[in-house]
Amino acid sequence: MIPDGMAMLHTLIPELILTIGGIVVLLTSFRRARQEDDGAWKLALTTLLVALWWTWRRTTPTDEPVATLHADSLVFYARMVTLCIGGLIFLACRSVPEPQERSEFFSLLLFSLAGISLVTVANDLILLFLALELVSVPTYILIGLSRRDLRAQEATGKYFFLGAFAAAIMLYGFSFLYGEAGTTQLYPTPDSPTSIAAVLELPSRAADKLVVLGLLLSLVGLAFKLAAVPLHFYVADVYQGAASPVTGLLGFVPKFAGFLAIIRLLTMTGWSFADGLFWLLWAMAAATMLVGNTLALMQQNVKRMLAYSSVAHSGYMLVALLAGPAAAGAGATGPLSDGISALLFYIAVYGVMNLGAFAALTYFRKPGDGEEDSAETLDDLAGAGRRHPWASLALAICVLSLMGMPPTGGFFGKLYVFSAALSCSADSPRHLAMIVLVVFGVLNAAIAAAYYLRIVAACYLRPASEVSAVRYTSSCGALRTCLLICAIFVMLVFLRPSVLLSPSRAAVAEMTPAHASPANTITIGQTKE
Amino acid sequence: MLYLADTWLGDHILSIVIFLPIIAAAMLFSRTAWQPESIRRFALGISLLTLLFAVLALLIYVSDRPGIAPAEWRLVERSDWLVGEDDQVPLRIQYYVGVDGIGLPLLLLTALLTPLAIWGSFSGIQDRHREYYALMLLLHGAMLGVFCARDLLLFYVFFEFTLIPLYFLIGIWGGSQRQKAADMFFIYTLSGSMLTFAGVLFLGWKASLLPIGPDGLRVFTFELDRLYQLAADGHLSLNTQWWLFIAFFAGFAIKVPLFPLHTWLPLAHTEAPTAGSVILAAVLLKLGTYGFLRLSLPMLPEASIALAPIIGVLAVAGIIYGALAAWVQRDIKKLVAYSSVSHLGFCLLGMFSLHLAGLTGSVLYMVNHGLSTGALFLVVGMIYERYHTREMDHLGGLARQMPIMAFFLILFALSSIGLPGLNGFVSEFLVLLGTFNSEKFVLPGFKGPLGIAFAVPAASGILLGAIYMLYMVGRVLFGPVKEPGHGFDSSTGLTRDLTPREIGVLTPLAIGCILLGVYPKPAIEIMEPALDRAVLARMVPQESASLARYDLSDKHKQAVELDGAYPVDSHADASNLDAISQSDRQHRMPVHLQPEIRNPSTTRREVLR
Amino acid sequence: MAILIPLLPLAGAALVGLIGLRGLRARSHWLVILPVAASLYLAVQLYFQVQASTQACAHGVRQMFESFTIYQWMLAGPDSWLNVSFRVDPLTCVMLLTVLIVSFLVIIYSVGYMRDHHGHAERGYERFFAFLAIFVFSMCTLVLAGNFLVLYVGWELVGLSSYLLIGFYYQRPAAAAAAKKAFLVNRIGDFGFGLGILLIYYTFGTLEYANVFRMIQAGVTVEGVPLESARVTTIALLLFCGAMGKSAQLPLHVWLPDAMEGPTPVSALIHAATMVTAGVYMVARCHIIFAASPYAMWIVATIGAATALFAATIALTQFDMKRILAYSTLSQLGYMFLALGVSAFDSAIFHLFTHAFFKALLFLGAGSVMHAMAGEIDVRRFGGLRKSMPITHATFLIGGLALAGFPFLAGFWSKDEIIHAAFESDMPWLAWVAVVTAWLTAFYTFRMIYMAFYGRERLPEGVEHAHESGAWMSLPLVILSIGAIGAGYLGVTIHRGGFAGIFEPHGAFHDFLSRNFGRPEVSHEGGGHLLMYVSSLIALWGIATAWYFYRRRPTIPMAIALVAGPVYRLLYHKYYVDEVYDRVFVRPLRKVGEICYDLDRYLINGVLWLITLVPRGIGFGLRRWQQGAMQGYALGMVVGLVVVLWWMLMTT
């Protein structure tokens, strides 16, 4: 069969828009940038909006077989969320880079976002790996570009070295998966039934140590992206080092990509975890929640605190992941029993509220070494509530949402995640384990409240002091818009959860517990052996 | 009022009551240019308007359409909040409000106390007016919401949300240790209620497994009536109920607070601003008791009965412990705070007696404690505003300086220690009566879990309550005049004795205390059917006789009501028992002899519809 | 009509509270006097009605004294309400009349008493009258109650009035402390009383007097099960706890002497004539319950006798006139309980009735003295007032004689009846206690009279000359002294004929009450008359001894006090009961409170702190892995990976 290149490209149009746009933005840097000129930002944002518009039209012809690409509703969801939150990131980052580096910065951002979409689209290990690298490589540079100071460089170094280290681990896992299956194709298509998923379906092979090894190495490697235990160590240092808006980005972009990849990988196993894998994920989820929260409890630096809290949130999402898709457990077909959908819901809300919190930190300025810097420690925030009621309110809303309090979207996130966990595998002995995990999770949420509350308390309960950052604020209008949108969105998700719930449910509607149905995964021109 | 019930207003009255303060709070927060004076007036006006609507709701409630059983939810309003389309199990989280005889009294209590608390803070709050009054209104709306919610998730949302405004109220306008107190309050209560959250989710999921209706439709919903049916239909094993009970217990017992989970309360009370203490004591603690009554008892009947002795022991321990600890306090506010621990023990004791009198007493106790303890906190706040101290060592003989204040303080103290004729007595007596008689008379074929062994030590609360309250009254009001060195502070326009505004704040509470003490019957008549049918009927393993009672013909009912007089001659022949009143016989009559019992299955369906 | 009797004084109190504070201050007594007078009038009307129906009943008409419900109050169970109900019968009438007459007189007396020598109203004048009115309301509610719940209401409300009035001079720490003590000690009793009421409901399913008594007589409980005698005894004893508190019987007597810190009219009205007798009234009202339990009766009688003797011995050594009278009140109340305990219920009520007159009279007289002595009440500080205060002296003497049991005065008749009943009972040794107490009573009464009124005139410092009180005060004294002389004759039948047969100790009073208590089959044969002589002699002997000790040989008391030093000190310090209570109950309890508070702060909060330490400890431990070194992190990642792989390979 002849690969229909045009159809394949058609499927990839949003990603293509992003990458081509990114290249164009990069090329503009050859023009000499003036201080006030932010054409690169505008161009990049326009690119993003075009991609968004295209995705929204949903023109991908799913009936035509294309290439080793997914075109299911998860792709649509991933693109929409990526692009929407990407837009917010653009708003937050507008004044981050130096004028002469704007093109590089924003084009890298576009590449990174394109990478996330590609992760879902990929139906091939090679493509998946490339997509993941496309997500992470730009982020290494973004951290370095975001600030000039020592910490940013240290963060860049740590993130890059450890990221490469983790990527090698993940890739090693991929190689075993390929080796056992003999193909890099993830899911079978009508034209090429051989796929890793098909291999994993066979009970004899699924138990093979090398398959397990491959899966495990892949998962652990991806855990770096999620900032999940045991690969969470870098998180605080990197988050602290990056400029606040970029930190906001780091909380979302790699995590989303990582979770999408894990969803794709685990779907191959059919969600009927072997005991070992179940308990591994169980322990990972529990440990991630606990480690993140307890470490965050020890922090005085808000960015580090939020970094560890990001670990903890990965833990909650792992709980949802463990719950699996709706039909994973017998009898668990309730609407809030869908773990994957809960995960997708949660991560979107998390991306927004996390970004909002960092945007608020960016909004409060303090004199740094040489140039002014965003607020970073609790002391910096003292008295903010009084000086800047609206920004503090937005920060408080985002933080309360992270805490999971009503009336914020975070509440529904927790609701969805925990109810999914409670209702999965109802009649199996694992149900009790899930209940224990949920109880552990809510207790962790209580621990989390203790440190989130410190942020709120610093804003509202403490008087402004000499060291507070609240005397200055950012003059960036885009940042303020971002903050406003984040706060409003977080509230909106509470008032009308269906704005996010319906898409997230639709995203997994086609996901069946067995293997992805051929209708949704279209492959042609698979290289025959 | 019947006319109103059919209008738009009648359909949405509860929503208006709940959201009027919330929307007003948002408006207030954005009015940065307003002067304190107009902010105060606005806040007070809104809260009074809310009270007006709440009273209107009461009027519509009592005159609701004929033909509705007295225990039904009324003023119901529902709309979908989160609806998911699903092939098999539609998701339905609703905005579903309504009141019955349990929620309504507490709704009115909240609606009454918040304006008074707001009015009472006019002189105490001198800083950040806008935020303060906005938060008060926000809290107001949330508390009202809790008592109206008919959807468990909605309940939980309001329940949890109340933490946020109060956290700020304590943390910003509190005393010297305000941040510690606010943190402790927030985290302590949140830790408990997070477990409750898990329980809520579990129940919702359980409900989604249950086909309802003839077509076997399954709905994922947190609607209370559905959840009640879980246990009624035997879908919750005793073991499951146990765990769920513990999950609910974690949230509610901390909120109540039940001994030994009470230690956040004295600190929060001491540090909170006056209005915060008032609201905390008067309403927020009731969220816990209301939660027990509304959720734990009817949803988890078997576990509730099984665990009632433990709760009873804790409640009794709290009564005695709280009273003794109150006695040794030097800070008036702390004393009143510990008295709350003691009082709320009574409240739970009565509730878990599962005797109609105990339950009635318990709900009355919630209202009465709100009135009298709220008022006590207000009075203490008034003293504090004048002398900037609450230490009893620094105060004395104030009856001479502030006779009007003394009058109110004594009145509310007496109400708090259960002096007959004031409200505290009615509820205390009913609670003790219910506990005492818990083992008998509850319903035929059903014995309450508590009994004399609980009532006797609890009754010592009568004595202990008097000890610490009179100790406080004696120290503060009596003896030679003693004021702190700086005398009284008139900088905020206060006079030595209470100002007319302050008298205006306390007078409605005083009237309430006396009215509910002398003639609580209207309140009891509102509560009783709801308690009987919404709580007791669900506790009983078999069909309850009390369900049938509402089918008594009017004539018969009248006869029952009129038989108060006992035409008995003490010298008549002693063996002749005929003269013993009809109601007594009625009382002892076995179920199957009572007239006109409905077919049990239809009754059940109607109740749980 | 009966409803108005308590309500009128309440309205008066409310009016005083509302308008008395402004303008009307010095005339606010009218707002109380008039309603109480009206109530008194109504009570008299009520008496005639009851009298009429009693007679009708005697003629076989089955018309009854019934409880009538005023309104439904609380819900006790499905469709069963606890009501506010009243009941009017002869016992109620007697009590109402006693209460209202004495109240009326005391209120009039107070108009004079609560003013200084220039006729200006004292501070808190209007408050005083409002409180008195509240008391009258409460007391009327108590006696009119038709069920135990309303009884309890009145019971507590009189306690409240007592608290407010004892603490009237609240700026005096002693008064404030006494008020608190009175209320709390009463509450101890009420604790038992309340439990008793609960147990009654538990047992009988109702709180209406009539139903309860009927079921006791029938010996069944509400379930129709035979009533156990232990249950009845428990109920009776619990109720008696309340009576012990209210009527200041051993061991709950400690509050009454201290209550004398209140204004003297209060002591007269509340702490002598009316409120403290509520316990007696209650036991009499519940006589069916008590009668059903011999054990309870035994306790009542014993405690009554013990209190009578105990209080009388203390009274021997006191010097404060009001305290002497207070102990005497205790003692007389002891008599009443003794009478109740030996089933002489009507005698107890009779003694209550006469005692109200002469004891109120004595207190008011003491108040008159106190008023003249500028607040001084210690009989060592003044004396010989006979000349300067003739009316007070005369009336006080009459009261004293009545108290001492001097023949043909009120106290004589009633006390004699009690002693007689005690002899007739199966516990005759109680009668001997009563006789000894009678002697002591005569002795200490006249000890006080001789010290205060006879001998050389002595005045405390600052008082120029003693003066007689004004008409507002004198008039009640005179009226009460008439009562103290004549009230006893209501309880005796006067025969024409020989001296021995003239007086029959069973009169109209008892007939009237027989609707309540039935007709006792006590024989009033010769023994009764003999006793009359004996007790007359004993009274005279006591008076004579006092005369000898305090008029003739004033050194003897000193000598006795010296010789019997320890005993004297024991009596003088009231057997150290207060001190013992303080050490045994109050301080340990407070200590427990402190321990509770410490537990809160240290144990519970400590445990909480430990719990919060768990996440913080974990965080602290985990921070050791976060040292900032890249290779450290890599090591952590590798370790994690190895653990995962090892575990995985082990399990699959």
Added chain:
Amino acid sequence: MTTATTLIILGAALFGIGVVGFLTRRNLIIMFLCTEVMFQGVLINFVAMGLARGNLQGQVFALFVLVIAAVEAGLGLAIVVMLYRRRGTLDAESWRGMRG
């Protein structure tokens, strides 16, 4: 032992050497090279697997990995240069400014 097995073992060894080197050497460049060694180990593994399975996808993957490794090399060296300029040393231990 087949060629494939040998190659797999070789790959694993290389990977292991890379890991150990990364953990033990403190020079940033050598550490970076160690990650490259790990990548090469993976690469060899891919080739070996492809050999064993008899298809070319392994080799194709290996080529992609090579490209990515090159990209990372460029980036990595740039970062190392940046870090060296700032501190004047290549010691990884000198970058411990943020911790906790």
